Amino acid sequence: MSDSSYSDVSNAASRAVQPQTVRPVIQLVQVTKIYNSGTVQVQALRGIDLEVFPGEFVAIMGASGSGKSTLMNIIGCLDRPTTGQYFLQGKEISQFTRDELASIRNKSIGFVFQNFNLLKRYTALENVELPLLYSGVPKRERRQRAEEMLGKVGLQDRMHHLPNQLSGGQQQRVAIARALVNNPKILLADEPTGNLDSKSSEQIMELLEQLNERGQTIILVTHEASVARCARRKVHIKDGRIAPTSSYLDADAEYPHGEAESKEDNGIYTPLDVIACARH
Amino acid sequence: MSFLAAIRVALDALAVNKGRSLLTSLGIVIGIMAVISMVAAGSGVRERLDERLESVGKNLILIRPGGGKALSGVPTQFAPLTSEDAQALRDDPQLRRWLVGVAESQYYPTIVSSHITSHRVNITGGQPIIFTIRNWKLAAGRFYNDADVQRAAPVCLIGQTVREKLFPHYPNPVGERIRAGPTYLQIIGVLQPKGHTPTGDDQDNQIFVPITTLQEKLAYEKRIALLVSAARDPSWIGRATERIRKILRERHRIQPGTDDDFEVTSVQELANLGDTMTRYLNILIVVIASISLLVGGIGIMNIMLVSVTERTREIGIRMAVGATARDIRNQFLIEAVALALSGGLVGVISGIVAAILLGYFLNWPILVSLFTIVVAFAVSAGVGIFFGYYPAVKAARLDPIEALRYE
Numbered sequence: 001m002s003d004s005s006y007s008d009v010s011n012a013a014s015r016a017v018q019p020q021t022v023r024p025v026i027q028l029v030q031v032t033k034i035y036n037s038g039t040v041q042v043q044a045l046r047g048i049d050l051e052v053f054p055g056e057f058v059a060i061m062g063a064s065g066s067g068k069s070t071l072m073n074i075i076g077c078l079d080r081p082t083t084g085q086y087f088l089q090g091k092e093i094s095q096f097t098r099d100e101l102a103s104i105r106n107k108s109i110g111f112v113f114q115n116f117n118l119l120k121r122y123t124a125l126e127n128v129e130l131p132l133l134y135s136g137v138p139k140r141e142r143r144q145r146a147e148e149m150l151g152k153v154g155l156q157d158r159m160h161h162l163p164n165q166l167s168g169g170q171q172q173r174v175a176i177a178r179a180l181v182n183n184p185k186i187l188l189a190d191e192p193t194g195n196l197d198s199k200s201s202e203q204i205m206e207l208l209e210q211l212n213e214r215g216q217t218i219i220l221v222t223h224e225a226s227v228a229r230c231a232r233r234k235v236h237i238k239d240g241r242i243a244p245t246s247s248y249l250d251a252d253a254e255y256p257h258g259e260a261e262s263k264e265d266n267g268i269y270t271p272l273d274v275i276a277c278a279r280h
Numbered sequence: 281m282s283f284l285a286a287i288r289v290a291l292d293a294l295a296v297n298k299g300r301s302l303l304t305s306l307g308i309v310i311g312i313m314a315v316i317s318m319v320a321a322g323s324g325v326r327e328r329l330d331e332r333l334e335s336v337g338k339n340l341i342l343i344r345p346g347g348g349k350a351l352s353g354v355p356t357q358f359a360p361l362t363s364e365d366a367q368a369l370r371d372d373p374q375l376r377r378w379l380v381g382v383a384e385s386q387y388y389p390t391i392v393s394s395h396i397t398s399h400r401v402n403i404t405g406g407q408p409i410i411f412t413i414r415n416w417k418l419a420a421g422r423f424y425n426d427a428d429v430q431r432a433a434p435v436c437l438i439g440q441t442v443r444e445k446l447f448p449h450y451p452n453p454v455g456e457r458i459r460a461g462p463t464y465l466q467i468i469g470v471l472q473p474k475g476h477t478p479t480g481d482d483q484d485n486q487i488f489v490p491i492t493t494l495q496e497k498l499a500y501e502k503r504i505a506l507l508v509s510a511a512r513d514p515s516w517i518g519r520a521t522e523r524i525r526k527i528l529r530e531r532h533r534i535q536p537g538t539d540d541d542f543e544v545t546s547v548q549e550l551a552n553l554g555d556t557m558t559r560y561l562n563i564l565i566v567v568i569a570s571i572s573l574l575v576g577g578i579g580i581m582n583i584m585l586v587s588v589t590e591r592t593r594e595i596g597i598r599m600a601v602g603a604t605a606r607d608i609r610n611q612f613l614i615e616a617v618a619l620a621l622s623g624g625l626v627g628v629i630s631g632i633v634a635a636i637l638l639g640y641f642l643n644w645p646i647l648v649s650l651f652t653i654v655v656a657f658a659v660s661a662g663v664g665i666f667f668g669y670y671p672a673v674k675a676a677r678l679d680p681i682e683a684l685r686y687e
Contacts, residue, residue: 078600078680099604106602117597117684121296133285134602178601 023090024051025185025217026075031084031094032240033070044070046240047084052186052219057212059220059231067240069190072221076109076188077101089185106134110179110187114194116171118163124150124174125159131182149177153207169200176207180216187211190221205230286607290614293587294622304583305623307576308663312624312656315569316631319652321638322561324645329554332478333547337415339514340547341379341521343507343528347540359532359541361504368531369507375523378516381409382509386491388499392460394446394453401442403460403487405494406508413510416488421454421469424490432492437469439484458487463497465489478550517546573659576623577667584616584671588678595675596683609676616668617661624660628653 033045044067052058062068073079074086077093080101086094088108096104105111110131118127128146137145150159153173163171172192179187189208193201209230212218222228236243294301346358366384369375375382385406392401404410411423424435436458438446447453457464465487474483495502509524511517521544528542588595595608603611632648639646 073681076600078684099606102599102602102604102607105600111600113684117593117600119594119597121292130598131601133289134598134604134607136282139285182602 022053024053024087025089026050026052026219027085027087027090028075028081029085029087031071031074031081031086033067033074033079034082044240045074045081048237048240048242050235050242052217054185054217055212055215057209057218057220057230057232059222059228059234060237061222061225061228061234062237062243063223066237068221068223068237070240071237072188072190072219075186075219076111077104102134106131107182108185110176110182110184112172112175112179112187112189112192114191116163116168116175116195118171118174118178120163123160123162124155124166124177127163127174128178128181130178135182145181146177149181150174152180153177167200168196169203172196172200172204173207176204176211180211185217187216187218188221189218191223192220193222193224193227201227283610286610287614287618290611290618293591293611293615294618297587300583301619301622302626304579305576305619305626307572307579308620308623308660309576309627309630311569311572311576312627312660313631313634314572315565316628316648316652316656317634317638318561318565318568320632320635320646320648321644322558322565323649324635324639324647326554326558327647328645329478330551332476333551333554335474335483336477336547337413337510338547338551339380339511339517340413341509341511341517341524342545342547343509343524344505344543344545345541347543361507361542363502363504365528365531366504366507368527369509369524372523372527375520375527378511378513378520378523380413380510380512381407382507383407383410383413384491384504385410385506385508386494386499386503387505388494390460390498392442392446392458392487394456394458396448397446399442399445401445401485401487403436403489403494403498405489405491405499407491410488410508413508415510416474417472419470419472420452421467423469424488429490429492432496433490434463434465434493434497435468435489436465436493437471437488438467439471439482439486439488440473441482441484442487443470460487460498465493478554511546514548517548521546569659573663576620577663580616580619580664581667581671583619584612584668585674587615588612588671588675591675592678592683592686595678596680596686599678599680600684605676608678609672612672612675613665613668616672617664620660620664620668621657624657627660628656631656 028048028050031045031048031050032043035042035044046067048071050071060068060071070079074081077088077096078101080096081094084094085092088104093101093104111117118124119130122130125143125146128149129142132142132145147156147159150156153176155170155173155177158166158170158174163174166174176187176192179189187208192208193204196204205227208218208220212232218231220228220231228234233246235246343361345361361384363384366382369379369382383406385404388403388405390401390403391398392403393399407429408423408425410416416423418437419440421437423437424433427433428435438453438458443450443453446458447456450456452470453467454470456467458467459465471484471488476482489498509520511520524544525540528544529540532541534541595603598608598611635646635648638644
């Protein structure tokens, strides 16, 4: 009796520390990942604590080899942490089986990749239908939802085109439609503009921002500061840890345009730097 | 994913590589084709054999002079069979119960002429009971009887082939006369057709006369070629055969340990031989089919492994959007089964065509059974599952991260 009342108090106390009362969509607690490649052990993640709240637009940044890809794979449920806990919507999923993770990828996570990863033989519409196919949605509903989603990304007149009949920007929009068609909690975009020209990149980033404004939680993985600029929060990964240069929740006020970014960029500025983020 | 959706996905993938899919299933095609055509030809031949055995009479027992066959097939013991031998068999009370009757018969090959044309034919002399034993039916007229035998009447019955040759436009030449050498024979009956014997002789190319007529007016000699008998029931054939041997050995005074100087055979033995041959043929077919299906199956496994490698990226994408290991495994398994089944379908069709061609050119009857086709499809599907399983599991076990990174 006294125990439970005590814990209630402590929970209330810990919640009070949080700036928001909403529960995080994603909560990583001391997540590590160790790869065993033969005799060599590679520690890719060395204890990541991360929370992402509904409606956030988070950029995960880091150089190659920093562990950001590993982190993305774990967040995306493509991989499991070696130790630590991963709560997705309050559910601990770090020890889920492969099939359970597949179901989470299907329903709770939408992927957008650098190289679009569309199925070449399938039309835009069929590509967008794919996640619904694996959730067992009946054909008619599948079609209708996929059409609707393609309409939302502005491709209503390209639905029956094959990927190679579409421009890069259009292909990425198909990929975004595919990622969102099953109403996932999180949109996970891995270098979404990496293979696009500046104009298409700008359009894709605008689209992501619009989606975020409509409430879509987005996690963006990139090494380009100009792309990350659109995100409300930046998480820098370095040597498998979250670097102290990362910005924190409600970062709008203290948006760090300074030191952290320039370090990562190595002074190379692409035309992408001119991307205008609607918010700023 | 629903099963139907899975089938669609798999068929889509196959349609992309139509040529390759077809080549891959060639092994199955050939295997199934061989089985279908061989079984069709084999059972057609078997069917014809049965038909002919039936027409000869399955209960038939034949007693020939000459026995104790050496390896060369030439009889080592020989004594003619006589009418007295036949009479002894007829008089035996046990045989009387088991057998329809015993008829001695003698053959005389000759050229017979009608007023229209002439024709080479075998004249069979026998007892009236021969029609009962051999189960001949009349198309017209009557059989000869004991009185005809006693007075060696110049009468005959003709088979359908003889009628067609000698009287092409007479459906019923009863009453007409034909000539064999100097002897005129009056046609008193026409027999219904019986077809060919298992050895290919046309049973309808025969003229039947009383045995005395043959011996006294045509062949001018007594040399019984055959005693013909038939058991009333197939189960009595063995016992009757033994009894016949015992009686004839006694009559011919053959010492124990010496070979028979005659030979008792039954059509049933021939039928048994047919069974044995069919069995061996079936074993042969199964062996050939197994080998070609093994080759076909390995072909499918090979192409599926290639396909899994080629489509690693696709597998990664599917896994990323939520395909379970089971979804992926089923997709590739269904592809393999569809490959094997399409091979089976082509094999069944080409097997039937091959069987028909074979039947046409070799003049063989063809019998394609639904059962064979069903088995062929079931086996094809089985081959697809068996050989498609490993590649499918390999695809399902792929790590999504690795698969997505695959170039």
